[in-house]
Amino acid sequence: MKGQLRHKVVYRSLQFLLKPFITWKFNYRxxxxxxxxxxxxxxxxxxxxxxxxxxGLGFPKMMYYVASDHLFRLGWLSSILRFLVAPIPxxxxxxxxxxxxxxxxxxxxxxxxxxxxxxxxxFSGETGELHGTxxxxxxxxxxxxxxxxxEGGYLTEPRWSRFxxxxxxxxxxxxxxxPDEIKAMSEEELMKRIEEDLYTNAYEEQKRRxxxxxxxxLAENLETALxxxxxxxxxxxxxxxxNVLACSCGLELQYTEYGYLKSTNQNKPPFTTxxxxxxxxxxxxxxxxDEYRNYPEDRSIVSxxxxxxxxxxxxxxxxxxxxxxxxxxxxxxxxxxxxxxAFAFPLSQISDIAIHGQRTLIFTTxxxxxxxxxxxxxxxxxxxxxxxxxxxxxxxxxxKQGN
Numbered sequence: 001m002k003g004q005l006r007h008k009v010v011y012r013s014l015q016f017l018l019k020p021f022i023t024w025k026f027n028y029r030x031x032x033x034x035x036x037x038x039x040x041x042x043x044x045x046x047x048x049x050x051x052x053x054x055x056g057l058g059f060p061k062m063m064y065y066v067a068s069d070h071l072f073r074l075g076w077l078s079s080i081l082r083f084l085v086a087p088i089p090x091x092x093x094x095x096x097x098x099x100x101x102x103x104x105x106x107x108x109x110x111x112x113x114x115x116x117x118x119x120x121x122x123f124s125g126e127t128g129e130l131h132g133t134x135x136x137x138x139x140x141x142x143x144x145x146x147x148x149x150x151e152g153g154y155l156t157e158p159r160w161s162r163f164x165x166x167x168x169x170x171x172x173x174x175x176x177x178x179p180d181e182i183k184a185m186s187e188e189e190l191m192k193r194i195e196e197d198l199y200t201n202a203y204e205e206q207k208r209r210x211x212x213x214x215x216x217x218l219a220e221n222l223e224t225a226l227x228x229x230x231x232x233x234x235x236x237x238x239x240x241x242x243n244v245l246a247c248s249c250g251l252e253l254q255y256t257e258y259g260y261l262k263s264t265n266q267n268k269p270p271f272t273t274x275x276x277x278x279x280x281x282x283x284x285x286x287x288x289x290d291e292y293r294n295y296p297e298d299r300s301i302v303s304x305x306x307x308x309x310x311x312x313x314x315x316x317x318x319x320x321x322x323x324x325x326x327x328x329x330x331x332x333x334x335x336x337x338x339x340x341x342a343f344a345f346p347l348s349q350i351s352d353i354a355i356h357g358q359r360t361l362i363f364t365t366x367x368x369x370x371x372x373x374x375x376x377x378x379x380x381x382x383x384x385x386x387x388x389x390x391x392x393x394x395x396x397x398x399x400k401q402g403n
Contacts, residue, residue, distance in 0.1 A: 004111075008062045015057060022053055026156055030058050030171035033146050038179055039107045040144035043134070045127045045198040046116040047153025049357075055114060055148055058171055063112035064088060066099065088113075100137065107141045117194070120355065120397075123225045123382060124278035125154040125202030125259070129397040135191040138182060145177040147197035154202040155213040155259045158274075159358060160225035162378075165215025165257075174198075202259060203273050212257040218243045219255035220378075222274070224359050227380035228281040230270040235302055235383060282386055282396055289390035295330045301387060303327040304379045309335045309343060312370040326373055328387055333363075335373070345371075353388050355381045 117130040152169040174197040232249035246252040271277040307326040322337030335343040353363040361373040361381040389396040
């Protein structure tokens with residue numbers, strides 16, 4: 001109880017102290033949700049790294065956040081976070097029973113829980129696929145539900161970007177579902193409601209309310225999201241500089257303050273939005289998978305230098321295994337360290353894969369080992385994720401069109 005009192009004091013203090021800075025930094029306009037008599041889940045779409053603070057301003061009652069496991073491997077900073085706000089750790093690439101147990105306990109004690117059910121910040125500007133067990137978890141706890149929508153965040157701080165930009169952000173509650181209402185719905189009905197409430201599309205928002213998002217070097221690091229050139233169909237040749245994304249084949253596009261892509265010459269751009277491009281490349285990679293499966297065993301599909309491989313203990317520590325080259329083959333993910341050591345992970349033994357931040361690749365093995373692959377330079381983790389899903393015939397959460 002003493003710890004929970006501390007968490008409440010910290011929560012209210014942070015709301016008071018950070019509100020002026022947050023609202024100024026993001027030009028953020030928000031609506032508060034009315035307090036409920038029931039413990040509740042707060043669900044929001046995920047658009048920036050600042051979302052927990054942005055959403056928190058809209059809820060006067062303290063809530064506990066489900067947070068990515070990496071926050072618990074930051075040494076003394078993690079200890080401070082645990083002491084002040086006690087976030088609930090979750091590994092992105094796994095379904096975690098301990099996380100669920102912690103949520104049940106806190107709901108039973110009368111607390112609110114905040115979850116970003118996408119589990120990922122959008123790369124494309126469109127709300128991603130929500131975690132499939134979200135509705136089941138809510139129904140089983142008997143808690144209430146508040147859905148909260150964030151708009152303008154993607155163009156303010158694109159996941160792929162090097163620098164933020166300034167436009168306008170909005171946050172507001174969409175709907176409140178009381179326990180009796182939730183009980184009367186099936187899991188499928190509740191999940192559909194949640195998906196509808198949280199769905200946003202940055203480019204549809206721009207059509208309704210055109211807004212300039214001004215900043216510096218607007219296109220830099222865009223190749224971490226857009227890795228497949230629609231002109232030459234080659235992977236890894238796209239490079240960004242200042243406001244321009246270009247390929248060695250001659251394609252050159254400018255990223256504008258309104259978030260659109262336009263050609264730097266008289267040619268028509270292959271796509272005018274990042275969303276269109278992300279959708280296309282996800283589908284294209286799935287079609288190319290048959291070709292990649294026929295590659296010789298020693299021919300890599302993609303590779304990157306200056307990578308680091310880490311072995312992870314959940315919410316505890318990271319151990320550096322090596323620095324060197326990362327390669328993806330038709331049947332394995334391989335890492336060659338500069339000190340001569342080699343690591344190979346058969347695709348058949350990788351149980352799940354995910355992306356943290358802009359370019360950290362996370363994967364777990366069937367033997368419950370947990371690894372991270374990081375890059376010191378702009379490198380697309382998305383290409384490894386989508387190639388893995390295509391080669392193994394698994395569902396790709398970024399391929400929403402399925403074409």
